[in-house]
Amino acid sequence: MADETDRDQPGQGRLAHAPADHPAQPRARVGVILSNLGTPDGTDYWSMRRYLSEFLSDSRVIDYPRWKWQPILQGIILTKRPFSSGRAYASIWNTERDESPLLTTTREQTEAVRAGLAALFGDSVMVDFCMRYGNPSTESVIRRMQAAGCERIVFFPLYPQYAGATTATANDQAFRALMKLKWQPSIRTVPAYYDHPLYIDALARSVEAVYAGMERRPEHLITSYHGVPKRYLMEGDPYHCQCRKTSRLLRDRLGMSDDELKVTFQSKFGPEEWLQPYTVEEVARMARAGTRRIAIMAPAFSSDCVETLEEINEEIRESFLHAGGEEFTYIPCLNAGDAHVAMLIDILCRELQGWAVPAAG
Numbered sequence: 567m568a569d570e571t572d573r574d575q576p577g578q579g580r581l582a583h584a585p586a587d588h589p590a591q592p593r594a595r596v597g598v599i600l601s602n603l604g605t606p607d608g609t610d611y612w613s614m615r616r617y618l619s620e621f622l623s624d625s626r627v628i629d630y631p632r633w634k635w636q637p638i639l640q641g642i643i644l645t646k647r648p649f650s651s652g653r654a655y656a657s658i659w660n661t662e663r664d665e666s667p668l669l670t671t672t673r674e675q676t677e678a679v680r681a682g683l684a685a686l687f688g689d690s691v692m693v694d695f696c697m698r699y700g701n702p703s704t705e706s707v708i709r710r711m712q713a714a715g716c717e718r719i720v721f722f723p724l725y726p727q728y729a730g731a732t733t734a735t736a737n738d739q740a741f742r743a744l745m746k747l748k749w750q751p752s753i754r755t756v757p758a759y760y761d762h763p764l765y766i767d768a769l770a771r772s773v774e775a776v777y778a779g780m781e782r783r784p785e786h787l788i789t790s791y792h793g794v795p796k797r798y799l800m801e802g803d804p805y806h807c808q809c810r811k812t813s814r815l816l817r818d819r820l821g822m823s824d825d826e827l828k829v830t831f832q833s834k835f836g837p838e839e840w841l842q843p844y845t846v847e848e849v850a851r852m853a854r855a856g857t858r859r860i861a862i863m864a865p866a867f868s869s870d871c872v873e874t875l876e877e878i879n880e881e882i883r884e885s886f887l888h889a890g891g892e893e894f895t896y897i898p899c900l901n902a903g904d905a906h907v908a909m910l911i912d913i914l915c916r917e918l919q920g921w922a923v924p925a926a927g
């Protein structure tokens with residue numbers, strides 16, 4: 567019976583010869599997993615209900631005691647919300663592939679990162695993506711990587727700003743998956759990158775590209791972040807501070823004043839106070855006060871999704887125009903653009919140090 571492994575040095579493994587009484591061992595590789603939030607399988611009631619139930623049962627997202635929250639969620643919220651959210655998703659659905667734009671874009675980002683890392687490390691690095699809620703699940707991807715020989719995994723939650731409701735729950739799910747494995751891979755989780763120079767530069771360039779094609783510059787640029795309950799900030803979640811820092815760095819990089827670049831928070835859910843000002847109210851207030859042209863971007867989202875394409879570009883646009891605004895310009899997320907992919911690869915190269923060996927030549 568084989569009693570030792572010769573595949574434990576990064577980049578030095580080789581295909582194993584498995585005797586009959588021993589499980590086959592593939593060559594050692596390093597896995598990279600891009601983790602995004604999630605997505606329903608369809609826009610119908612049951613797909614939406616399944617997705618929202620998983621999402622909104624996560625105590626990192628909504629932290630009320632289970633006994634109090636589950637009856638409200640299952641008995642009230644999940645009778646109505648799947649219909650309204652289903653309509654919102656239907657209005658932005660990628661009908662060609664029958665999937666949400668978030669899924670399409672996350673796949674494109676993964677393919678681009680895979681190609682970039684293959685050029686640097688050859689096939690010793692395996693790249694894939696998972697979703698915290700819905701499919702492909704975190705566990706399924708970790709299991710697939712382990713079966714393919716990944717003894718080390720770099721786990722990258724695609725959230726520029728850390729939040730318990732996003733980064734931490736993505737990591738929790740990865741560690742939950744590891745709990746079930748006989749042979750647990752080593753894991754590195756990638757920290758938030760809210761102040762990374764390439765991230766700030768990519769955001770700035772996306773603004774400059776849109777402004778360059780405009781006849782008249784917007785009076786204000788709104789950076790709209792997904793909100794969280796204000797209580798989370800008071801309890802120590804750094805999300806609010808990291809959002810403000812991203813916007814300050816972007817403002818400096820673009821040479822804008824405090825008045826020209828504003829910070830707002832969107833997507834309020836439930837009766838609690840969330841981070842303020844609320845985007846939907848702020849743009850209406852600005853229009854009523856005489857602002858006619860705004861541009862708006864969503865730096866907390868690595869991909870366009872229902873929260874940007876529907877909430878910002880439909881609901882919040884309507885709020886601004888209805889209150890007297892005239893020109894509303896939505897600046898898309900970084901998505902699978904070159905600058906974004908280069909930034910992701912730069913961060914991954916840092917995190918892969920000591921684990922992945924550059925390919926010869």
Ligand SMILES: C=CC1=C(C)c2cc3[nH]c(cc4nc(cc5[nH]c(cc1n2)c(C)c5CCC(=O)O)C(CCC(=O)O)=C4C)c(C)c3C=C
Pocket residue numbers: 603604605606627628647651666668725729731732792793794795805833835866867870871872873
């Ligand atoms: C109810 C509590 C929620 C908290 C807290 C929350 C935090 C949070 N979310 C994102 C990023 C995304 N959220 C998305 C959708 C979405 N978010 C909530 C609720 C909370 N989010 C709901 C109910 C939904 C579903 C849509 C809806 O019914 O309104 C998405 C889009 C997913 C997609 O497939 O398009 C993203 C991305 C962040 C960054 C964040 C806190 C920092």
Ligand SMILES: [Fe+2]
Pocket residue numbers: 792833
């Ligand atoms: Fe959300």
Ligand SMILES: [Fe+2]
Pocket residue numbers: 833872873877
């Ligand atoms: Fe929303």
